[in-house]
Amino acid sequence: MSSSLREHPPSTYFIKFESLAQLNDDKYECSLFNAGGYNWRLVIYPKGNAKDEGDGFISMYVELDNTTLLSTPLTDVYAYLIFFVYNKKSDKYFTIKDIGHSLIFCYTIIDCEVKRFNALRTVDQCEFGVDVLVAPSLPKWEVVSFNQKTPNPKFVWSLKKFKELKAASYDSQKILAGGRQWFLKLYPNGDARAKGKWISIYLYLSDVETLNAKEKIYTRADVRIVDSRGTTHYVFGKLNSWYTKLNSGLGWSTFVSLDKVREAYLDIEGSLNVEVEFAVVSTTKYSPTADSTIVKNWREHPPSSYSLKINKLSQLTLDKYESRLFLSGGYNWRLVIYPKGNQKDDGTGFISMYVELDNTCLSSTLPMEVFAYLTFFVYNKKENKYFSIHDVEVKRFNALRTVWGLSQVLSVEIFNDPKNGYIFEGEQCEFGVDVVIATPFTKWEVVSFDEKFSFPKFSWSVKEFSVLKEKFYMSKSFSMGKREWKIQLHPKGDDRANNKWLSIFLNLDGTEIVKADEKIYVRALVKVIDPRGSNHATTTINNWYTESNKGWGVVEFLSLAKLREAYLDVEDTLNVEVEFEVVSVTKHSA
Structure with a gap:
C-alpha cells in the first residue's frame, strides 16, 4: 500500500x-x-x-x-x-x-x-x-531456460596447412547449439591487439541471429586447441558471458602463443584442430507483442491532427526535427521526429516520434494537466497506406512532463531502403500524428441525506377499523424528501400474516419513477398510536427503495388481539403515524 x-x-x-x-x-x-x-x-x-x-x-x-x-x-x-x-x-x-x-x-x-x-x-x-x-489481460513476461542438454555439444574445426594461411582471419562453418547458430573466428597471426605473437579466437553468433535491443543469451563453453600428439588440451579458459545485440562475439585476443602452436599443436599434416564444447546456452521466451500497449496496423485515412512531409531527409544532419505548433483538442502541440533514433530513449536503429505539449497552454486554461491518446503515422508509397502505431494507454501531459511518444516506431534500415516504399520520389517521406484528448471524468453522483424536514410527520386515521372489509387500504399521497409516499395498511394482515396480525408498509407513490440503477435511502418511524397513553407500537424502516422494491414495512406489525385491546379509540379509529428522519436525494451525471 x-x-x-x-x-x-x-x-x-x-x-x-x-x-x-x-x-x-x-x-x-x-x-x-x-x-x-x-x-x-x-x-x-x-x-x-x-x-x-x-x-x-x-x-x-x-x-x-x-x-x-x-x-x-x-x-x-x-x-x-x-x-x-x-x-x-x-x-x-x-x-x-x-x-x-x-x-x-x-x-x-x-x-x-x-x-x-x-x-x-x-x-x-x-x-x-x-x-x-x-491492466492488459496478459502482462509482459519472459521465461529464461538454461539448457544443459545439447544433443551435439562438441564441434571440431580443422585448419589445414596452418603455417601457409595468409588471410587475416578465417570463419568456421555454422554450428548449431542451444537453438542458435554460431561460428568460430580465428586470426592465425592474431588480431590487432596480439601484435603478431598470438592466435586470437572468438565465438560469434551467426548473422542470421537477430537479437532485440534488450535480449541477451547466456553462454558457457570451453574452447580448446587439440593436442595432436597426446591427450593434453590447451584450454585458455571458459566462456562464461552474455551475448547481446551490441556484443555478438566473445573470445580471446591472446589465446595461445604462435611459438607454442608451432611447437606442439600442429599435427603431422600441419593442421590446427580447434574444438568448442557447449555446456549451457540460455533460451528466452517473451510475451507476444500483441499483448503490449502498442498496436500497429495499416490504414488508408491520413492523420487527422497533423501531417509533415519532408524532402531530402538524408540532408538533415541534426538529431531531431521539431514541427511548428498545431492545435488539437484546444491545446497546442509539436511533432518531434528523430530520423536516426533517440539514443537516450533506447531508440538506436529506429525512427523515434514524440508529441510535445506547449506548456503555455496549461497556464492560460483551467486544467493543469491534459490526458491524450497518441497515434503516429509513416506513409508508405508502395502500399499507398499509412503505417500507424498507437499506444492504447492514455498519456498524462503536465508541467513536469510535456513530451510523450515512442522511441521505436520503425526500423531505420527498413525505412531507408526505397524498395520498402517509405522513401519515394527522390527522398520524399511523410509523417503524421493523431492527438485525441481524453475528456475528464463525467460519471458522478452526489448523495444528500436530508434530515431537516419542516413537517416530518404524517398521520392517518383509519375510521371504523373493526368493520373494514377490503384486503388493504392506501392513505392519501403525501410529500417528504422531494418524493411522494403512501401508507399501505392490511387490516387483517397480508397473505403471510394468517389473519392474526396487522401489516403496514411505507410505499413510494405510483407516480414516482425510480430509474434502473437509482436508489433512495429512508429511515423512518412507523407507529400505531396508543389512544390512552404513550405506549405506541413502533417499528423503524431503515432501507433502500429501488426500481424493483418501492415498498418496505412489517408483515407482523401488531397482533390483531393486542390492537383490539389497546389501540382503537372510542370511535373505533386506528391512528397510524409516520415520522421521517432521513430521505436521501441523489443527483447523477447525465
Whole structure:
C-alpha cells in the first residue's frame, strides 16, 4: 500500500455525500460506472467492514459487475485501484493505492483511519472517489531456460596447412547449439591487439541471429586447441558471458602463443584442430507483442491532427526535427521526429516520434494537466497506406512532463531502403500524428441525506377499523424528501400474516419513477398510536427503495388481539403515524 495527497480529482468515478452521518446502513453502493470496458461499482463502509477486519476504519471496495464477463472471452480482470478521500483543509485528495494489481473476484479493502475521515468532513459533507485502471489481460513476461542438454555439444574445426594461411582471419562453418547458430573466428597471426605473437579466437553468433535491443543469451563453453600428439588440451579458459545485440562475439585476443602452436599443436599434416564444447546456452521466451500497449496496423485515412512531409531527409544532419505548433483538442502541440533514433530513449536503429505539449497552454486554461491518446503515422508509397502505431494507454501531459511518444516506431534500415516504399520520389517521406484528448471524468453522483424536514410527520386515521372489509387500504399521497409516499395498511394482515396480525408498509407513490440503477435511502418511524397513553407500537424502516422494491414495512406489525385491546379509540379509529428522519436525494451525471 502507498498513500499520498494529490490535487487532481479521481478520473474514473466521484461521489459526494451530504449528511453522511444520517446513513445507518452498514454500506453504500454507488451506481454502476464504466472503466476499461467493464462495469464497476464503488462500495463504501463508513463505519468499516467488520467482516473484513475493517473495524475502526473506513472500508472502500470496487466491485466488478460480473455480467460484464459474460459478454467477453475473459473470466479474470486485473486492475490497479486508487481510492480517494477529499481533504478540505489541504484542498487535496488523500489517495491510497495497492502497488500490485488486484484480481477483481475478491474484494480489495482499502482503509483510512476514521479520525482522518472526521477531519475531512465540512458541514457533514465528504467526498470519495476511485480510479480503476484495467491492466492488459496478459502482462509482459519472459521465461529464461538454461539448457544443459545439447544433443551435439562438441564441434571440431580443422585448419589445414596452418603455417601457409595468409588471410587475416578465417570463419568456421555454422554450428548449431542451444537453438542458435554460431561460428568460430580465428586470426592465425592474431588480431590487432596480439601484435603478431598470438592466435586470437572468438565465438560469434551467426548473422542470421537477430537479437532485440534488450535480449541477451547466456553462454558457457570451453574452447580448446587439440593436442595432436597426446591427450593434453590447451584450454585458455571458459566462456562464461552474455551475448547481446551490441556484443555478438566473445573470445580471446591472446589465446595461445604462435611459438607454442608451432611447437606442439600442429599435427603431422600441419593442421590446427580447434574444438568448442557447449555446456549451457540460455533460451528466452517473451510475451507476444500483441499483448503490449502498442498496436500497429495499416490504414488508408491520413492523420487527422497533423501531417509533415519532408524532402531530402538524408540532408538533415541534426538529431531531431521539431514541427511548428498545431492545435488539437484546444491545446497546442509539436511533432518531434528523430530520423536516426533517440539514443537516450533506447531508440538506436529506429525512427523515434514524440508529441510535445506547449506548456503555455496549461497556464492560460483551467486544467493543469491534459490526458491524450497518441497515434503516429509513416506513409508508405508502395502500399499507398499509412503505417500507424498507437499506444492504447492514455498519456498524462503536465508541467513536469510535456513530451510523450515512442522511441521505436520503425526500423531505420527498413525505412531507408526505397524498395520498402517509405522513401519515394527522390527522398520524399511523410509523417503524421493523431492527438485525441481524453475528456475528464463525467460519471458522478452526489448523495444528500436530508434530515431537516419542516413537517416530518404524517398521520392517518383509519375510521371504523373493526368493520373494514377490503384486503388493504392506501392513505392519501403525501410529500417528504422531494418524493411522494403512501401508507399501505392490511387490516387483517397480508397473505403471510394468517389473519392474526396487522401489516403496514411505507410505499413510494405510483407516480414516482425510480430509474434502473437509482436508489433512495429512508429511515423512518412507523407507529400505531396508543389512544390512552404513550405506549405506541413502533417499528423503524431503515432501507433502500429501488426500481424493483418501492415498498418496505412489517408483515407482523401488531397482533390483531393486542390492537383490539389497546389501540382503537372510542370511535373505533386506528391512528397510524409516520415520522421521517432521513430521505436521501441523489443527483447523477447525465
